[in-house]
Amino acid sequence: MQTRIVLVEPKYEGNIGSVARVMKNFGFTDLFLVNPPELGNDARIWASHASDVISCCKIFKSLDDALKGSNIVVGTTSKTGKEAVRTPIISPKELREKIEGKEGIVSILFGREDVGLYNRELARCDIVVRIPTSHEYPVMNVSHAVTIILYELRDVESKNLKIAGRNDIDLLLDHYRRLFDEISYPTHKKEKTLTMLRRIFGRAGLTEKEVRTLRGILRKTEWRINKK
Amino acid sequence: MQTRIVLVEPKYEGNIGSVARVMKNFGFTDLFLVNPPELGNDARIWASHASDVISCCKIFKSLDDALKGSNIVVGTTSKTGKEAVRTPIISPKELREKIEGKEGIVSILFGREDVGLYNRELARCDIVVRIPTSHEYPVMNVSHAVTIILYELRDVESKNLKIAGRNDIDLLLDHYRRLFDEISYPTHKKEKTLTMLRRIFGRAGLTEKEVRTLRGILRKTEWRINKK
Numbered sequence: 001m002q003t004r005i006v007l008v009e010p011k012y013e014g015n016i017g018s019v020a021r022v023m024k025n026f027g028f029t030d031l032f033l034v035n036p037p038e039l040g041n042d043a044r045i046w047a048s049h050a051s052d053v054i055s056c057c058k059i060f061k062s063l064d065d066a067l068k069g070s071n072i073v074v075g076t077t078s079k080t081g082k083e084a085v086r087t088p089i090i091s092p093k094e095l096r097e098k099i100e101g102k103e104g105i106v107s108i109l110f111g112r113e114d115v116g117l118y119n120r121e122l123a124r125c126d127i128v129v130r131i132p133t134s135h136e137y138p139v140m141n142v143s144h145a146v147t148i149i150l151y152e153l154r155d156v157e158s159k160n161l162k163i164a165g166r167n168d169i170d171l172l173l174d175h176y177r178r179l180f181d182e183i184s185y186p187t188h189k190k191e192k193t194l195t196m197l198r199r200i201f202g203r204a205g206l207t208e209k210e211v212r213t214l215r216g217i218l219r220k221t222e223w224r225i226n227k228k
Numbered sequence: 229m230q231t232r233i234v235l236v237e238p239k240y241e242g243n244i245g246s247v248a249r250v251m252k253n254f255g256f257t258d259l260f261l262v263n264p265p266e267l268g269n270d271a272r273i274w275a276s277h278a279s280d281v282i283s284c285c286k287i288f289k290s291l292d293d294a295l296k297g298s299n300i301v302v303g304t305t306s307k308t309g310k311e312a313v314r315t316p317i318i319s320p321k322e323l324r325e326k327i328e329g330k331e332g333i334v335s336i337l338f339g340r341e342d343v344g345l346y347n348r349e350l351a352r353c354d355i356v357v358r359i360p361t362s363h364e365y366p367v368m369n370v371s372h373a374v375t376i377i378l379y380e381l382r383d384v385e386s387k388n389l390k391i392a393g394r395n396d397i398d399l400l401l402d403h404y405r406r407l408f409d410e411i412s413y414p415t416h417k418k419e420k421t422l423t424m425l426r427r428i429f430g431r432a433g434l435t436e437k438e439v440r441t442l443r444g445i446l447r448k449t450e451w452r453i454n455k456k
Binding site: 018021022024025026027046048049050131132133134136137138139140141143144147148151154155 | 246249250252253254255274276277278359360361362364365366367368369371372375376379382383
């Protein structure tokens with residue numbers, strides 16, 4: 001499993017440097033930044049001996065671009081029971097269990113220092129993780145949140161269960177969307193249900209073969225509907 | 229178990245604020261500082277909504293004063309196999325296991341940003357912990373190190389196995405020191421052996437009753453020696 005840390009619109013270079021440092025502490029190197037501030041001295045000072053992680057980081061203008069090629073997208077949040085997060089929220093330890101033994105690219109998203117990830121960003125994550133913090137003050141500094149997640153994932157073993165790529169899942173969901181049209185599924189429920197399906201498939205960690213089988217079922221269903 | 233975070237001669241207020249924040253994130257409040265810099269705006273900015281932890285922190289001129297009343301003193305280090313650390317170094321998870329179900333005050337020491345804890349400071353710790361970081365870059369930012377330790381200790385349950393106070397252990401070691409004199413134990417080995425004993429007793433998490441029993445053995449031994 002290849003792990004990418006994706007910081008979504010971080011505001012302070014100090015935090016980016018600090019994230020780079022803890023990545024190197026735990027042996028991770030792939031840092032992806034979506035619309036970061038300009039990276040100058042502060043980022044390097046906080047990165048300390050991990051300025052190579054900063055030098056090699058990749059910068060994107062949109063989250064979509066940053067997520068290309070990912071097999072699993074993991075969102076982090078400090079909130080519970082958000083309307084948009086229609087999914088069981090798992091712990092860092094459970095994330096480890098989900099990832100262990102799989103193969104592919106996992107992108108872990110960390111949101112803005114003030115407001116975190118937007119609901120629409122969380123909605124497109126396959127898995128949502130919450131660090132078990134105090135209810136009195138749940139919001140962690142972003143580099144501390146990265147610290148916990150990477151501590152849990154530091155020695156995850158990779159095996160060879162080829163999990164489905166994000167494209168495969170997208171195609172599967174498009175297929176469902178078409179089916180929804182065919183069966184006149186209520187319009188106002190459509191997007192929420194698709195988000196729910198994405199989550200279910202995300203938590204399940206679908207393999208490529210399973211996606212093919214599910215699409216086969218959809219194809220046969222459509223065929224049957226149109227034959228009537 | 230009551231947990232105190234003791235920062236030994238931290239240099240940057242930002243780090244102190246950052247430590248305060250993660251303490252509150254995990255529900256801890258007792259912050260002890262040994263010779264910190266003056267605490268101003270920076271500490272409060274980094275503490276964010278945990279400035280109450282900063283306001284209530286206790287400041288000491290010496291480590292000895294900061295450790296008064298502690299039942300267990302835990303040192304943290306990023307190095308392995310230090311000459312002075314003549315003890316198995318345990319992981320944060322093992323620390324949790326040692327502390328779980330015990331009662332008393334545990335003080336966890338974090339060293340200076342550049343050189344960590346001195347060997348003489350580690351030598352007086354009952355337990356030494358190392359966070360399992362990469363060998364390529366093992367030195368963590370102090371607030372990240374605190375993050376990992378408190379994440380592991382966040383929901384440790386306290387029971388009522390009354391563990392020995394530091395004073396009890398000190399008296400026990402003084403007793404050994406007197407015995408060493410009586411038995412002409414090699415002078416150059418004395419301090420190292422006493423450090424080793426402190427570690428063994430620290431790892432074992434002696435109860436008050438066990439200390440009394442051990443001192444009873446020493447008393448009877450002295451008595452027997454002097455009777456000859």
